Amino acid sequence: MGASGWEYYVPYQEDLGAALDALRQRVFEQHDYYWDPEREDEVGEAAMARPSTIDQLWEDEQVQEEGTHSILDMHLIVRPGGHPGHGTVQPVQPAEAFRMTGTDRLTRAHVQVMEPLADRRWVGRCAVLHDAQGRPEEIWFWGFSGD
Template sequence: MGASGWDYYVPYQEDLNAALQQLRREVFEAGDYYWVNGDIWLAAAEEREPRPQSLKELWEDESVQESGTHSILDIFRVVGPDDTPDYNTVVPVTAEEARELLGTDKLTRAHVKDFDDFPRSRWIGRCAVLHDDEGNPQEIHFWGHSGD
């Protein structure tokens, strides 16, 4: 099937990892991810098998472990500034990175079109705090590619 790109906007909160975990719960509860049914990937409206009842149950499925969900559910945690990014993590855009690549450390929705300039890898997501016109944190944008 190949990897799928995904992106999400959530209201700003200072704790990026808490925002990620809340987003993961919401996506899981909404069923907004690909779920394997045998060898065929089926969207929610077309599936025949019941979906898992928890994220733990979802990740116990061998097909999900191998191929992912093609969504934010494939990302487990936000890495800190001293951590090394690894599969299933999300790396925040730093102020230095934003200034170097986009000329500002107060990113807005208008900058999202240029986010492909930020280094990224499949199965490692990115996130950026987006600001309003007055420079106040407004929301968090998560994006990336995952799934096989």
């Protein structure tokens, strides 16, 4: 199938990890992720029912191998100075924002310019976006994942 790009906007909150967790839960509950209802399980019966929890979703071998092509493929916010790895979201740092846009107070007007920062499959990015008065307004999560 190949990787799929995804992006989400959520209301700003200081705790990026909590924002990621809430977004993942919302996407899961809305079934806004790839799920193949046509496949068969190991005994040849149709495995059409979606899991009832995110943990159950990740117990599925096909999901483990191919992902969900959504934010559900991301599990952890990388702390400053940490190294992004498979299934992590790396926040945009002020120096990156300034290098790309000339400001460290990003807005939705900067989204298109910032998109190339998500340059690795299975590693997402997030950025705090500000309103016209420079106050944090929302968090933008974007990236691409899935096989």
